[in-house]
Amino acid sequence: MDALEILFTASFWVAAIRIASPLIFATMGELICERAGVLNLGIEGIMTAGAFAGWFTVYSGGDLWAGVLVAALVGALFGLLHATLTVPLGLSQHVVGIGITLLATSLTYFTYRLVLPEVTSPPKIEPFQPLPIPGLSRIPVVGEALFTQTPLTYLAFVSVAAVAWILYRTPVGLAVRAAGENPSAVEAQGISVTGIRMGAVAVGSALMGVGGAFLTISAFNSFFFQMINGRGWICIALVVFGSWRPGKALVGAILFAAFDAYQVRLQQISGGIVPYQVFLMMPYALSILALILVARRATYPKALMIPYQKGER
Amino acid sequence: MCPQLVAAYSFMNGKEAFPQRHFPVTPVSSNPALRLSGISKRFGPLRANDAISFELKRGEVIALLGENGAGKTTLMNILFGHYVADEGTVEAFGKLLAPGDPRAALDAGIGMVHQHFTLADNMTVQENIALGTQSLWRMRLDRTAARRRIEQLSADFGLAVDPAATVSTLSVGERQRVEILKALYREARILILDEPTAVLTPAETDALFRTLKLLVAKGLSIIFISHKLHEVMAVSDRVLVLRSGQLVGERATASTDRKELAALMVGQEVKQAEVSPVKPGAPLLALERVSTTPYNGAGLDDVSLTLTAGEITGLAGVAGNGQAVLAALIAGTRRPTSGRISIAGQNVRDWSPRAALAHGVARIPEDRHAIGSIGDMSVTENVIAERYRSPRFSRMGFLNWKASRQFAEKLIADYEVKCPSPDARIRLLSGGNMQKLILGRALDPDPEIILASQPTRGLDVGAVAYVHRMLLEARTRGAAILLISEDLEEVLTLSDRIIVMSKGRLSTPSARGERSIRELGELMAGHSGEHGDHAA
Numbered sequence: 001m002d003a004l005e006i007l008f009t010a011s012f013w014v015a016a017i018r019i020a021s022p023l024i025f026a027t028m029g030e031l032i033c034e035r036a037g038v039l040n041l042g043i044e045g046i047m048t049a050g051a052f053a054g055w056f057t058v059y060s061g062g063d064l065w066a067g068v069l070v071a072a073l074v075g076a077l078f079g080l081l082h083a084t085l086t087v088p089l090g091l092s093q094h095v096v097g098i099g100i101t102l103l104a105t106s107l108t109y110f111t112y113r114l115v116l117p118e119v120t121s122p123p124k125i126e127p128f129q130p131l132p133i134p135g136l137s138r139i140p141v142v143g144e145a146l147f148t149q150t151p152l153t154y155l156a157f158v159s160v161a162a163v164a165w166i167l168y169r170t171p172v173g174l175a176v177r178a179a180g181e182n183p184s185a186v187e188a189q190g191i192s193v194t195g196i197r198m199g200a201v202a203v204g205s206a207l208m209g210v211g212g213a214f215l216t217i218s219a220f221n222s223f224f225f226q227m228i229n230g231r232g233w234i235c236i237a238l239v240v241f242g243s244w245r246p247g248k249a250l251v252g253a254i255l256f257a258a259f260d261a262y263q264v265r266l267q268q269i270s271g272g273i274v275p276y277q278v279f280l281m282m283p284y285a286l287s288i289l290a291l292i293l294v295a296r297r298a299t300y301p302k303a304l305m306i307p308y309q310k311g312e313r
Numbered sequence: 314m315c316p317q318l319v320a321a322y323s324f325m326n327g328k329e330a331f332p333q334r335h336f337p338v339t340p341v342s343s344n345p346a347l348r349l350s351g352i353s354k355r356f357g358p359l360r361a362n363d364a365i366s367f368e369l370k371r372g373e374v375i376a377l378l379g380e381n382g383a384g385k386t387t388l389m390n391i392l393f394g395h396y397v398a399d400e401g402t403v404e405a406f407g408k409l410l411a412p413g414d415p416r417a418a419l420d421a422g423i424g425m426v427h428q429h430f431t432l433a434d435n436m437t438v439q440e441n442i443a444l445g446t447q448s449l450w451r452m453r454l455d456r457t458a459a460r461r462r463i464e465q466l467s468a469d470f471g472l473a474v475d476p477a478a479t480v481s482t483l484s485v486g487e488r489q490r491v492e493i494l495k496a497l498y499r500e501a502r503i504l505i506l507d508e509p510t511a512v513l514t515p516a517e518t519d520a521l522f523r524t525l526k527l528l529v530a531k532g533l534s535i536i537f538i539s540h541k542l543h544e545v546m547a548v549s550d551r552v553l554v555l556r557s558g559q560l561v562g563e564r565a566t567a568s569t570d571r572k573e574l575a576a577l578m579v580g581q582e583v584k585q586a587e588v589s590p591v592k593p594g595a596p597l598l599a600l601e602r603v604s605t606t607p608y609n610g611a612g613l614d615d616v617s618l619t620l621t622a623g624e625i626t627g628l629a630g631v632a633g634n635g636q637a638v639l640a641a642l643i644a645g646t647r648r649p650t651s652g653r654i655s656i657a658g659q660n661v662r663d664w665s666p667r668a669a670l671a672h673g674v675a676r677i678p679e680d681r682h683a684i685g686s687i688g689d690m691s692v693t694e695n696v697i698a699e700r701y702r703s704p705r706f707s708r709m710g711f712l713n714w715k716a717s718r719q720f721a722e723k724l725i726a727d728y729e730v731k732c733p734s735p736d737a738r739i740r741l742l743s744g745g746n747m748q749k750l751i752l753g754r755a756l757d758p759d760p761e762i763i764l765a766s767q768p769t770r771g772l773d774v775g776a777v778a779y780v781h782r783m784l785l786e787a788r789t790r791g792a793a794i795l796l797i798s799e800d801l802e803e804v805l806t807l808s809d810r811i812i813v814m815s816k817g818r819l820s821t822p823s824a825r826g827e828r829s830i831r832e833l834g835e836l837m838a839g840h841s842g843e844h845g846d847h848a849a
Contacts, residue, residue: 178440185431189419
């Protein structure tokens with residue numbers, strides 16, 4: 001198959017959307033946090049914890065949707081821990097974020113070993129199955145790519161619309177955006193900056209948890225170590241790429257996923273002449289390029305990473 | 314339209330009593346709009362407010378007058394719930410206000426226009442105004458009603474602003490109107506304006522005053538915080554004077570005058586600086602046919618300028634005509650694209666901030682917060698910032714903290730700086746006190762050349778007179794001073810020679826009193842054929 005032909009196959013785009021789904025959830029989560037003024041570097045660890053929590057719920061006999069819910073709750077809990085340290089206590093968001101990532105990751109592996117001490121190969125579950133949407137899924141290529149996915153992928157797209165609606169069309173969204181831009185504007189209107197920021201970090205982290213769970217209960221069917229593999233960090237970049245806008249961030253996530261799906265296919269047709277690591281590198285190199293081209297003029301939320309202390313001059 | 318809005322409109326139009334929603338107690342009672350009793354607040358050893366009590370009557374305009382650092386803003390922040398007072402209570406319309414809760418203040422009908430605007434720049438005017446006015450858990454913002462109401466309020470009170478505009482695109486005057494609209498939208502009955510004119514042009518100030526009159530006519534009570542005497546005289550019914558955190562005087566505006574208020578505010582008669590006859594000496598700094606790239610306004614276009622010892626050269630002009638780049642050039646932070654700089658007749662090639670300092674140029678920067686100081690560093694660190702490499706403050710790369718601290722203490726004592734200790738972060742100081750330190754830092758080594766860029770911007774009467782005295786003393790000592798100021802009165806008072814800057818070029822200099830204010834104004838507006846000349 002020709003390298004260009006790949007781009008017109010439905011299977012390629014189905015894979016791209018599948019790869020994009022966890023990124024979409026987690027990117028929306030990070031976007032909410034950052035719009036409220038909190039950089040959440042706990043994302044990598046929260047995704048790991050969500051991946052395990054979702055999978056383990058299903059493994060112990062829970063429903064698949066119960067798995068999603070538990071993953072969200074676990075994410076929210078780590079988010080609350082992050083928010084408590086960074087918002088009312090005003091600690092460095094970098095340090096706390098990295099700490100949360102280390103804590104959540106280690107705690108997850110530890111728990112895995114505690115509950116499954118004997119296993120050598122990761123146990124499997126029955127994951128979400130593709131649910132073709134009648135009619136729409138028959139549209140060639142585009143329809144197949146978008147509408148023969150699992151319910152969790154559909155939920156990822158719904159989450160983008162929901163985040164966009166909440167940020168731009170609801171009073172609480174106004175407060176979140178103002179908290180990330182000028183928290184004193186929020187306080188002067190009688191709203192608690194602490195409340196808004198903590199809420200945003202908790203909700204955002206819940207989405208990260210679901211993003212992690214997508215990998216274990218929709219994309220694959222088991223949990224193994226290192227499976228998040230830097231996806232959290234990619235989401236941080238995707239938020240910047242998307243200039244803190246949900247729609248643009250979605251485009252970024254799909255673009256990155258498409259590069260990723262493409263490089264796998266290129267590896268297969270290259271016949272081993274080029275080392276496969278070169279292809280592995282491709283999506284990351286292209287992301288950096290895209291960031292340089294697109295996000296140079298991005299305007300940051302002005303209060304991002306600045307703790308707000310009431311009454312401080 | 315919802316009933317609340319209807320009620321609010323009728324109130325704003327003076328047709329009806331204020332809606333009952335905020336005031337379960339009948340508003341007809343004789344309670345004053347606001348009553349402060351024994352408010353005290355300390356920041357460390359500093360008494361920002363000391364047992365302050367006063368009342369604001371309904372429909373009254375009180376001016377709260379005081380120098381920077383007198384405690385005006387602290388008091389208002391307590392009132393609005395940003396700070397919690399150590400002692401004392403606030404009552405609004407006879408009801409005790411919960412301390413430390415802006416929401417309580419808003420619900421009691423108190424609206425505040427902060428000195429530093431509390432607007433989110435990335436959002437529209439309407440979004441900023443609507444923020445927090447609807448239940449946070451509604452699934453949908455009510456936009457049309459909000460928009461209609463904002464337009465109505467804008468029209469009623471002369472507060473023209475486009476509700477759909479993003480705040481970052483607005484001028485300072487427009488942003489202030491948004492702040493006032495925010496308060497009115499919430500049906501404020503008491504409006505507090507903290508130094509509202511500090512950022513306005515004269516025309517905008519007039520418009521603001523007209524708006525305030527309309528508001529008072531509709532029954533609002535207003536607290537107007539200022540240190541500008543003529544404004545206080547123009548807008549208020551009653552003046553309260555704060556000094557060092559204490560209420561030191563209360564006057565009916567009709568029965569007082571600027572002089573009495575100034576004396577009350579400063580605590581003594583304000584001594585205007587006396588200007589002795591000029592004795593010009595040798596030329597110390599010369600720019601020859603210098604041009605630069607634009608920076609914060611126009612760039613310099615073939616400019617020549619000589620500063621002579623023992624003389625103050627005043628540079629008048631409308632902001633943005635090249636003053637910023639000229640100041641940066643002399644300070645060494647910008648370099649010319651063409652032309653020469655010479656010090657005492659010697660051509661200087663490697664011009665840089667360090668070279669400027671080494672050649673005896675002292676700098677009083679235009680923006681004391683952004684350029685003049687490092688907010689989160691201590692007073693001591695800030696006062697040695699320009700000279701930490703000198704043997705006086707460091708040896709073999711190690712700072713001499715003892716000498717540095719002594720220097721800071723000396724400046725604090727000599728310049729009467731109000732500050733808790735040399736270790737305090739400089740951003741906690743008021744503008745006037747910060748400026749005194751910057752002045753002290755610049756003048757301590759007896760510099761030969763002094764660049765004073767907007768040296769009194771935002772300062773109160775006492776501090777302005779102080780800065781003027783110091784500059785005149787340096788002139789008597791024989792320093793060459795370049796005074797760049799947008800305040801024409803200041804330029805006229807201090808300068809021995811006046812040059813007008815317009816579109817990056819300089820006018821010919823005129824001696825003290827040679828050109829009338831009108832002639833200078835025309836030059837500032839660029840209406841003159843003199844621009845071809847290479848001045849001085």
